[in-house]
Amino acid sequence: MPRSEPPNSPDTDSPAKTGQGQGVSYVEAGEGDAGQRIDNFLSRILKDVPRSLIYRILRTGEVRVNGKRAKPETRLAEGDRIRLPPLQRKTEEQRAAERAAPSRSLREFVDSAIIHEDRDLIVVNKPAGVAVHGGSGLSAGVIEALRATHPELKELELVHRLDRDTSGVLMIAKRRAVLRELHALLRERDMEKRYLALVVGRWPFGAKTIDLPLKTNLKQGGERVVRVHADGQQAITTFKPIQHFGKLATLLDISLGTGRTHQIRVHAAHAGHPIAGDEKYGDRERDAKLKPFGLQRMFLHAQSLTFERKGAKPFTVSAPPPPDWQAVIDKLKQGLK
Known part of the structure; x- marks a missing residue:
């Protein structure tokens, strides 16, 4: 670690003080530092100093190795004595803020x-x-x-x-x-929320509204899960098939009558046709059959929101599905030919 140099004692090896505004300090290269560039060495030992500052003190000649000015590409030998100028160090609060x-x-x-x-x-x-x-x-x-x-x-x-x-x-x-x-x-419930979902298997029900209560905070392997439960909160989901892809999957239009946690995912799984790629409520065996078509994640997409604000016209905003979604749909369509 760097060691401070008190005023009027240029070669004193007293311990360095942490924080801002410390004096000149010295550090000695060890056996494991031999052959390393000085810029990488300083970045490693001065974790609380911005890399931009390290390069600035190298450019301005404030870093010296055995009394000579060091350039960023200077390579160290065991026992080299490195002089460092006073450095403005980051506080713990600054480091915590940067991490967050x-x-x-x-x-x-x-x-x-x-x-x-x-x-x-x-x-x-x-x-x-x-x-x-x-x-x-x-x-x-x-x-x-x-x-x-x-x-x-x-x-x-x-x-x-x-x-x-x-x-x-x-x-x-x-x-x-x-x-x-x-x-x-x-x-x-004056805001209409519509979703698109790809579910595994052939949806056999046509348009179907599922009105089953859901209970959260039930634990399964330490994780929070949601289940259909008589003691849960009311949850209403309406599913309408858009396109069947043989027995592999079905594209659904979904509207919500309520907005419970994991509502669509749990109701779809309860109906026997979970969302494709859903690792928590899904069916891994049926998901595996969709992997060749590019399935790599859960296929649930919030398509639109519609509502009317006070004294304003109805407001609707829609979002197209992402490209990877459309690529899977296109491959499934080709598979039907």
Whole structure:
């Protein structure tokens, strides 16, 4: 570790102080450091110093090896004495904030998925595999990415949620007053939510409404699951077949009368035709038959939202399924020929 050099004692090897504003320090290269470039060596031992700062002090000649100025490509030998200038180190709070902050790639990915924006709302065509918010081992999701990209919007909040593996329409309110209004529409069931789903097997029922209560927080192997249960909350889902792909799968149009956790997934599985690729409620044997057609994830897509705000015309926003979805559908169609 670096060692500090107190004033007027250039060769004293007293321990370095952590934090900001420490003095000149020295560190000695060990046997395992022999042959390593100085820039990589410093990045390894100075984890709380930005890499950009490390290159700046190398460019300006403030890093010296055995009294000589070091360049980034300088290679070390065992026993080399490396002089470091005073460094502005990151605090623990800064490091924690950086760990929690959404990455640049996530911010750009989410921003590119915006399909509608007005003074009240942002609507994203959420990609499958992206969480709507951080948690469960994830530091950030859609809402954190949008807050980081739009710091001027101080009241951004999710209007509703989608499972991580579900793609499609996700709505975010820009103001709390709008959030309260839209939550009221959801409670009163005045917001129409439509989904597309590919289920395994041939759906035999035609148009079918399933009205079965669902209970959450039942544990299975330590994970939260949802089941049809007499003591659960009312849940209503209407399924309408769009296209059959032989006995392999069926494309369904789905509308929700309620908005319970995992509602579509559990009702579809209860009907004997779970969502294709659903690892929690699905059928692995029947999923395996769809792998040759490109099935790699759960095929549930939030297609549209329709509602009417006070004093305004009906508002509808739709999101097309992602390209990988259409590729699987096209292959299934070809398989019917």
